[in-house]
Amino acid sequence: MISIERLSKTFETARGTSHLALSDISLDVAEGEFVSILGPSGCGKSTLLYIVGGFVNPTSGAVRVKGAAVTGPGPDRGPVFQEFALFPWKTVLGNVMYGLLEQGAPKKIAEDRARALIEMVHLKGYENFYPKELSGGMKQRVAIARTLAYGPSILLMDEPFGALDAHTRTGMQHELLEIWERDRKTVLFVTHSVEEAVFLSDRVVVLTRSPGRIKQIIDIDLARPRRRAALLVDRRYQEYVVEIEKLMDEQVVIPPPKGEGAERSEAGGVSS
Amino acid sequence: MTRISAIPGLPPLIAAAALLALWELAAHTFDISGLPPAHVALREVPVILSDPEALLNILASIRRMLIGFALALSFAIPVGLMMGRARLVAAFFNPLLMIIYPVPKAALMPIIMLWLGVGDASKTLVIFLGVSLPVIYHSYQGARAVEEKMLWSAAAMGMNARARLLRVVFPAALPEIMVGIRTGLVLALITMVTSEMIARKQGVGDILFNALAMAQYETVYATIVIIGLLGFAIDVGFEWLRPRLVGWADPVHEIAVVGST
Numbered sequence: 001m002i003s004i005e006r007l008s009k010t011f012e013t014a015r016g017t018s019h020l021a022l023s024d025i026s027l028d029v030a031e032g033e034f035v036s037i038l039g040p041s042g043c044g045k046s047t048l049l050y051i052v053g054g055f056v057n058p059t060s061g062a063v064r065v066k067g068a069a070v071t072g073p074g075p076d077r078g079p080v081f082q083e084f085a086l087f088p089w090k091t092v093l094g095n096v097m098y099g100l101l102e103q104g105a106p107k108k109i110a111e112d113r114a115r116a117l118i119e120m121v122h123l124k125g126y127e128n129f130y131p132k133e134l135s136g137g138m139k140q141r142v143a144i145a146r147t148l149a150y151g152p153s154i155l156l157m158d159e160p161f162g163a164l165d166a167h168t169r170t171g172m173q174h175e176l177l178e179i180w181e182r183d184r185k186t187v188l189f190v191t192h193s194v195e196e197a198v199f200l201s202d203r204v205v206v207l208t209r210s211p212g213r214i215k216q217i218i219d220i221d222l223a224r225p226r227r228r229a230a231l232l233v234d235r236r237y238q239e240y241v242v243e244i245e246k247l248m249d250e251q252v253v254i255p256p257p258k259g260e261g262a263e264r265s266e267a268g269g270v271s272s
Numbered sequence: 273m274t275r276i277s278a279i280p281g282l283p284p285l286i287a288a289a290a291l292l293a294l295w296e297l298a299a300h301t302f303d304i305s306g307l308p309p310a311h312v313a314l315r316e317v318p319v320i321l322s323d324p325e326a327l328l329n330i331l332a333s334i335r336r337m338l339i340g341f342a343l344a345l346s347f348a349i350p351v352g353l354m355m356g357r358a359r360l361v362a363a364f365f366n367p368l369l370m371i372i373y374p375v376p377k378a379a380l381m382p383i384i385m386l387w388l389g390v391g392d393a394s395k396t397l398v399i400f401l402g403v404s405l406p407v408i409y410h411s412y413q414g415a416r417a418v419e420e421k422m423l424w425s426a427a428a429m430g431m432n433a434r435a436r437l438l439r440v441v442f443p444a445a446l447p448e449i450m451v452g453i454r455t456g457l458v459l460a461l462i463t464m465v466t467s468e469m470i471a472r473k474q475g476v477g478d479i480l481f482n483a484l485a486m487a488q489y490e491t492v493y494a495t496i497v498i499i500g501l502l503g504f505a506i507d508v509g510f511e512w513l514r515p516r517l518v519g520w521a522d523p524v525h526e527i528a529v530v531g532s533t
């Protein structure tokens with residue numbers, strides 16, 4: 001479904017030096033698979049997602065979706081951002097309908113589908129509210145519905161629950177899994193929360209600290225549908241969390257101020 | 273007991289009444305011909321407004337102001353938005369704006385009159401310049417501040433760059449653009465009067481300075497009151513329109529209106 005081939009990304013910094021954000025990433029994601037990308041902040045995990053989305057160009061390497069090279073954004077890959085990025089001048093209904101209308105759907109059909117999705121994300125009754133009138137969790141529900149509305153086969157989620165409080169966050173994780181269980185879209189999910197990654201994913205990709213390389217890929221072999229309360233006392237869930245926490249722990253190495261940080265942070269982690 | 277300040281519309285009325293009382297008092301105290309009492313000057317207001325010739329002059333002024341204002345918006349908003357989204361466009365216009373912004377537009381009037389004469393064209397151009405600059409500036413700032421992720425979301429929906437500028441950047445920047453328009457309206461009124469002061473052919477400014485030349489001070493004051501009322505009406509209209517256009521936005525920090533004329 002998604003094939004990431006030897007991807008690297010170098011940014012030019014304001015100081016005129018270049019910064020290697022991602023180095024030699026290769027990853028295949030199967031159709032219907034839920035894959036989390038986990039790593040410390042600044043490891044380039046969001047950049048990886050933006051490249052798959054076509055919002056940022058890679059320096060070298062390529063991304064293929066269903067065999068076709070990604071050259072820009074497209075409605076087959078729907079993003080959900082931590083910042084929600086709703087259109088503040090549109091109501092909840094207007095936001096959710098937007099992509100459908102953009103895709104040329106007739107107004108009546110777009111509205112019916114939007115209303116169904118708004119109900120699915122538990123926002124019935126809020127159709128005519130503006131984003132500024134909603135809480136963070138509600139905004140992210142709208143953003144998810146807005147992206148689902150135009151029917152992307154891949155969801156690209158960039159720390160979608162990162163701006164929410166802990167309670168809202170776990171609630172949203174459950175809701176996301178419920179939605180995902182219905183049609184099993186391919187999901188690429190960026191997070192820095194180990195528990196969130198284990199709870200949601202089929203596979204967890206752990207990246208090293210800057211520059212981001214794939215450190216290890218862990219298959220999460222836990223039965224679905226998953227319930228948080230049951231998992232918390234599940235021995236295997238706990239082991240996954242501990243194992244990945246350890247992988248993350250090994251990376252706490254302060255990178256040098258600039259230039260070649262690559263070798264150093266690599267040496268900091270135990271090679272897998 | 274309800275506090276007086278809690279009744280909407282009352283505090284400004286009290287302030288206006290106090291100002292008139294002060295004026296009246298000052299006029300009687302100093303008793304000079306250059307400061308007629310308020311009631312004498314105010315009596316002139318209906319006289320001017322019922323004089324067909326004066327009315328035509330005032331309407332001609334308003335017409336020029338509206339044309340200059342409309343032309344300015346249709347030029348300044350697209351330029352400002354493009355500056356905000358394309359570094360090249362910003363690099364081209366920015367130095368130009370930095371030079372023109374602080375120049376009092378009325379100071380350009382003599383040169384413009386050399387090119388275009390003393391008619392409508394010169395005055396409309398000065399109004400156009402006065403309004404354009406704050407609107408460009410705020411459209412630029414508004415477009416620059418548009419969240420990248422919002423544009424990415426739109427791109428994923430299949431919107432091309434042109435559609436994004438028109439239907440994402442423009443509405444997203446609108447609250448900031450409205451701040452520029454507010455400043456622009458004030459400058460439109462100021463440049464309207466000052467342009468007529470310099471190119472004396474017709475208009476409110478012409479009435480004012482003719483009256484001054486002939487020592488008809490009641491008329492001078494009455495004309496100033498009329499200009500003030502016009503500004504007040506524009507402001508009321510704007511404040512009526514604002515929540516209808518950008519009621520969805522969090523209130524934009526109101527920037528003090530700076531006249532550069």
